[in-house]
Amino acid sequence: MTGLATVMLSVIDTGEQITFWICGSLALIGALGMVLSRKAVHSALWIAMTMINLACLYMAQGALFLGMVQIIVYTGAVMMLFLFVLMLVGVDSSDSVVETIRGQRLAAGLAGLAFALMLIAVISRVTLGDVGTQGADAVYGGNLQGLAALIFGKYLLAFEVTSALLITAAIGAMILAHRERIEPKKEQKDLSKERFLSGEHPGSLPPPGVYARHNAVDTPALLPDGTLAENSVPASLRARGAIRTVDRALGDEVQQLAAGDGSLEGEDLR
């Protein structure tokens, strides 16, 4: 029996090792990718990968509930909020590679390296036991129950105070984004009055001219007296000067046509 237990344990241990080395390296790659990629969106996707892999590592260590919360809250909500804001701000916002302070990156990198080496040197010297949380889980009949007992028992005050945090966040988002309407909403009647009072053309604008060979939006229509109807062409085209010119001759052609003379010569309207 003990032999079987040992085998079982070693299988579990090997399973954990495989999980650790795969998820751990993926998490590390994600973290490096986040810092090194220039585009903010890529960074967001890299860190989402890190977070999912960390969730696996939580679960591998017996924190099942936390692993799920990590996926739902962190990857699902927090990172999506990040992506949402990135889309709002502009997807292609990428970092400049220009250093504002010379040598800052090198210095930061070296400081980081030294910091990491110091941390690793300390941590690898420490002997850590491995009790496992099974015992603690069993007290209240499971991991979730155990967490609940702590949150609603020992850490009840902290749990209640986090509500202040969430309310602050809600108020903060409200005051920075919400706009209360100052004046009453305009009804259709008000809008129409406003339109007529403005003194501008109140109705819909004339459509572009329709000719034998052209009826695109850049061909102006002709008024009954033969002059061009400027406002039959979109304002943006007018501003750009991209209006097809209607030849001087056109007026004559029209009169010819009106007189019933079908022998039109020359080229089309240009």
Next chain:
Amino acid sequence: MNGLIALVPIPTPNMDLGQIAPLEIVFGAALISVLVEAFVRREGRRRVQLVLVFASLIAAVAALVGLAGTRTLTAQASVAVDGPALFMQGTVLLLAIVGALLIAERSIDPAGDAFAPRASALPGGREERELTAAGWSQTEVWPLFLFCVGGMLLFPASNDLLTMFVALEVLSLPLYLLAGLARRRRLLSQEASLKYFLLGAFSSAFFLFGTAMLYGFAGTFSLGGIADALSGNAGDNGLVMLGVALLAVGLLFKVAAVPFHQWTPDVYQGAPTPITAFMATCVKVAAFGALLRVMYVALGGVRWDWQPMLWIIAIITMLVGVIVAIAQTDIKRMLAYSSIAHAGFILLGVIAVSEAGIASTMFYLAAYGFATLGAFAVVSLVRDSSGEATHLSQWAGLGKRSPVVAGIFTLFLLAFAGIPLTSGFTSKFAVFSAAIAGGATPVVIVAVFASVISAFFYARIIVLMFFAEPAEEGPRVVLPSAFTALALAIGVAVTVLLGVLPQPLLNLAQQAGIFLR
């Protein structure tokens, strides 16, 4: 078959609500204040909020007085009710009342209070102009303020690192927001908010990693538990060292000690002046309270390891603070560097590691807090057409134009410099003697040297105000309403009183200066 899980009932937590009454009053008022925002008509909101804020703060002070002398752990030992906690909470509450007076002021700026009429309107846009003309104001400032005060009450009283972390965030998040709501120079203000937020989040990550390391060492977050684990362990404590260092980074950031001070001048300059005043005083009190508690209660056993680190930080904080302050041309930035230097002086009380150290730190915080609030109140009064006139050259000759305001400012500067008969002298004397008794004589020598340098630049401003010719078209001093006048009066009274008659408060601090383990 483990489908049937035996349901073990969770024991009912024991919360003695009476012992955390000040906390409950402030958080309760904050919740009501949110409801006021939702349900009271816009015209009446300001009045209701003011009544609520001042009533709740005064009620909290009363509840605190009722708790005087209590020494117990409450809320499942996550909150300590002991002398230092009550003293710090009292200081925070009293300073918050004066801070609230400054925030409530709205006759200094012709357009209204110090806050943008609506934070979501674009700076300089049409909407902003219309709202300003219509006299709107952002009353959401009040619930944020109350939540912040609530966090500040919990922070120095937390008896485990988990509660302390939550309290740290509860006090920080509203401040990040409040810093960005200035009415004038809004871009500067928003930038200050962003900077404060990013660096604050960065530092709380360090605090958290330190917490994790200490938990890794002790297996508990409780400060007493960590102390027990330390006393039971002789050799291998690499995790403790990491934990102490990282935790200290997070806390020293909040007290604005060098090298974690970079945010201070920018945020102090950009934030609305009443918020700067509130932040410069109350955050310092709360953060020093937490620093003292962590260092003394949990880490007293390894004091020989963290004392040298704090020695060095105290020295560079004082020196960088006073030396850089000399070069400043903006009055708010000058006050910011002066507050950094003062953080260094207060650290002297922390490194004493004695009851006298605790008492002198608490006394210093109270004395410094009232003087700072007063100084920022004066800054908000000196204005030109575009808002506050913060450039030093604009302050030239202020003493000739309005001797009273310049005289009051001079009093606060003398207190900062530590001139006798002001509160600054008593408090500096208290921390210096505590530090000498604690064996930190070299640091005290540096501190005396730094005080002399600081006296120089404070004197320079006094000379500038009284002996320089007033500039043409210079700023004028606005006559404030009763709110700021009262705040100034309190500041002056406390500064003089603690200079002339410091003994009652010193005695109180000494009685209170024992942590509960």
Next chain:
Amino acid sequence: MTPNYYIVLSALLFTIGAVGVLVRRNAIVLFMCVELMLNATNLALVTFARVHGNLDGQVMAFFVMVVAAAEVVVGLAIIVTIFRSRRSASVDEASLLKY
């Protein structure tokens, strides 16, 4: 498998996040780096919970997630506000304040 490996991984992630905060300029990416630091801390907390055989570390990690969620809301709201005011999320371009 000794838990030290997990702590080393957590330390590495934390350092990468910290270096990221120092070298990146985009406020949103900077903030992501802070989130990475918080995640690294959570890994350490969960591992230490297993080392000591109590659930306090897991509860702390849970609180960190709650706090981070609130912090993200506030932080992104501030960033969006700044962006609307000046159309850029770079911490350098936003520099009316100087050191």
